[in-house]
Amino acid sequence: MADPRRPLVIGVDIGTTSTKAVAYDVDGVQLAHHSVGYPLDEPQPGYAEQDARHIYAAVLESVRTVVAETPPSIAGLSFSTAMHSLIGLDPDGHPLTPSLTWADARASRQAERLRAAPSGLALHRRTGTPVHPMAPLPKLLWFAEQEPALFGRVAYWVGIKDWVLLRLCDALVTDHSVASATGLMDLRQLSWDEEALGVAGITAAQLPELVPTTTVLPGLTAEAAAATGLPRDTPVVVGAGDGPLANLGLGAVAPGVMACTVGTSGAMRVMVEHPAVDPLGGVFCYALTERRWVVGGAINNGGIVLDWVGEALAPELGDHAEEELLAVAARAPVGSGGLIMLPYLLNERAPHWSALPRGAYVGLTTGHRRPHLVRAALEGVCQQLALVLASVRAAGNEVLEIRASGGFARSPLWRQMLADVLGMPVRFPAGHEGSGFGAALLGMQALGLIPSVDVAADLVRIEQTARPAPAAAATYAALLPLFSELYEALAPTFASLRRLAPGLSPD
Structure with a gap:
């Protein structure tokens, strides 16, 4: 049990579909938590936007509820946020645009054009952010080209956490972690990149400090203060992006320890001491603290693939039939009888960073049945994560241990499949709330309550380890090169399909 007299920090995690506030003491004991959801609007194909006011209201409600349930020993708030969001503000700080999320792909053509330019890879290497429609840089280009009048009225361009902090604390700031995911900050100088600003058509004065x-x-x-129930002098730690903070939440802070998270989407990240991007631009590099950076890659298609499979291949199972669907997959053999699924239902990010790809089944025969199709979809998600792991290693990073979390971790089948496909043990920590816990730890360090976020490795308890089965791992190792080659082989087809069915893709 936690000592109610000990100081605690509330980690506030601003996610894509909800905000969660969680109170922890300095031993990592959780005292209270509360989550508030909000919609993700998709008014057109490829759009994924939100009303920033709904998110701010969710922050206030989640914090207020946790404050009411905890002792009056709150040392401060600390923030985590989904990365790559973009909001245009007027001179008084009021939103002129929705909050465009990482999933918004309206800037696909701008990203492709910029990525193909001679400066595209150089921008990626310098800023650490892949040239992809998820990032604010291509989104800014889209506004300049498609909404020039609106673009000209915007006084400030910010992310969702920046705007929340502006409302909470009357401070227009952005942290190095969030900024490192915009495509606009020079990683090594920790300053706004002049060339990137020129490409975007904005000035440093239009961005937060x-x-x-x-x-x-x-x-x-x-x-x-009145809306949260906290004293006005409550310290607020600016915090960081949810990806780097998820590493803290999993205790993946030592060199060589990789964090793997799979929810609706997925990601793999390893902490390093210096910023670095591989020569081919297959990974991102985002900041956490002065001596801690994360190198890795995110995939768009994680648990969303299982959701689609259930709707398309087993609709009679209903909306909450995950366990039954996984049982169907378990009836197919490892490798799904030579059937490969490219799980690019929402295009894809790492390691190709392109909005072009679409999902595909390759290798279908009359011998394949529903179990093969379901299992191949799950295997495809794991194989895409294996490509990210390979890119992280190609960037010169040693990976000695993998710690995983997310909704998929509830499934023994999917746990084992991930270990088999990655070809190494995967460890599953117990209990903590990922990025929210990471935010609280970062806040504790900032407030002098713990000596360093290194304590995360000691506070996170490993609940289970999945070890690769030799025969299954050998099968997946043989299939992975084929899976990888299919992307390049089908790239021209993806481009042609977009031209033939433009209504299914953002312009």
């Missing part, structure tokens, strides 16, 4: 992730803002506005 860059600050370290451990920056402590002195307190809340009177309105925010």
Whole structure:
């Protein structure tokens, strides 16, 4: 049991579909948590946007609820946020645009054009952010080209956490971690990149002040204090992006320890001491603290693939039939009888970073049945993660251990499949709330409550380890090169399909 007299920090995790506030003491004991959801609007194909006011209201409600359920020993708030969001503000800080999320692909053509330019790979290497429609840089190009009048009215361009902090603390700042995912910040100089700003058609004065992730803002506005139930002088730690903080939440802080998270989407990240991107641009590099960076890659298609499979191949199982669907997959052999699925239902990010690809089944025969199709979809997600792992290693990073979390981890089948496909043991920690716990730990370090976020490795308990079965691992190792080759082989087809069915892709 936690000691109610000990200081605690509330980690606030601003996610794509909900905000969760979680209170922890310095031993990592969770005292209270509350989550508030909000919609993700898709008014056109490829659009994925939100009303920033709904998210701010969710932050206030989640924090207020946790404050009411915890002792009056709150040392501060600390923030995590989904990365790559973009909002245009007027001179008074009011939104002129929705909050465009990482999943918004309206800037696909701008990203492709910029990626194909001679400066595209150089921008990626310098900023650490792949040239992809997820990133704010191509989104800014889209606004300049498609909404020039609106673009000209915007005084400031910010991310969702930046705007929340502006409302909470009356401070227009962005942390190095979030900024490193915009495509606009020079990783090594920790300053806005002049060439990237020129490409985007904006100035540094239109962006928030860059600050370290451990920056402590002195307190809340009177309105925010009243809405949360906290004293006005409550310290607020600026925090970081949810990806790097997920590594903290899993205790993956030592060199060579990789964090793998699979929810609707997925990602693999390893911490390094210096910023670096591989020569081919297959991975990202985002900041956490001065001596901690994460190198890795995200995939668009994680648990969403299982959702689609259920709707398309087993609709009679209903909306909450994950266990039954996984049982169907378990009836097919390892390798799905030579059937490969490219799981690119929502295009894809790492390691190709392209909005062109679409999903495909390759190798279908009359011998294949529903179990093969379901299992091949799950295997495809794991194989895509294996490509990300290979890219992280190609960037010169040693991976000695993998720690995984996310909704998929509830399934013994999927746990074992991931270990078999990656060809190495995967360890599953117990209990913690990932990025929210990471935010709380970062806040504790910033407030001097713990010596370093290194304590994360000791606070996270490993609950289970999945070890690769030799025969299955050998099958997947043989299939992985074929899976990888299919992307390049089908790239021209993907491009042709988009031209033939433009209504299914963003312009």
